[in-house]
Amino acid sequence: MAAAETIYADPSALLKLYIHQPKSKEMSAWRARTRGALAVTHHGRVEIVNGICLAGFRRYISGEAMDDALLSFDEDFSDGRYIQADLLWRAALKRAGDISRQHTPALGCRSLDVLHVACALELQFRHFLTFDRRQQRLALAVGLTPVRLS
Numbered sequence: 001m002a003a004a005e006t007i008y009a010d011p012s013a014l015l016k017l018y019i020h021q022p023k024s025k026e027m028s029a030w031r032a033r034t035r036g037a038l039a040v041t042h043h044g045r046v047e048i049v050n051g052i053c054l055a056g057f058r059r060y061i062s063g064e065a066m067d068d069a070l071l072s073f074d075e076d077f078s079d080g081r082y083i084q085a086d087l088l089w090r091a092a093l094k095r096a097g098d099i100s101r102q103h104t105p106a107l108g109c110r111s112l113d114v115l116h117v118a119c120a121l122e123l124q125f126r127h128f129l130t131f132d133r134r135q136q137r138l139a140l141a142v143g144l145t146p147v148r149l150s
Helices: 011-015 023-032 042-057 063-078 090-109 111-122 133-141
Strands: 008-009 037-040 084-086 127-129
Touching: 008 011, 008 037, 008 111, 011 042, 037 042, 042 063, 042 084, 042 111, 063 084, 084 127, 090 111, 090 133, 111 133, 127 133
Parallel strands: 008 127, 037 084
Antiparallel strands: none
């Protein structure tokens, strides 16, 4: 099993830890087994917060459950389960553009998925965790190793 320090977890995967979605149980079990802090970029943090709030807006969760999920996410940062990853945004955006030109015509990737893969490379991670098939194929194409939950 890869160490948390070598894994870039896509925010959509981390969101499964805070709101019930398909694969939430598997994600929770994996996180319980994975020691160490996971790095989260600033835009990844926004995506998770927005995903929790969007679940509240769509009434997938109650307002109280939304507040609890947001508090739990914030506590995970303050308790050291996550660390804030800083990167050079110009370099990450340039790399994302290069990756898009090279791989999106064949794989059909969305821009934020490409950006997360570019961030993983800029941060020099070796492993990538996502449940999105296209993003997983992209991560493989650029040399990242997919994280298997089982």
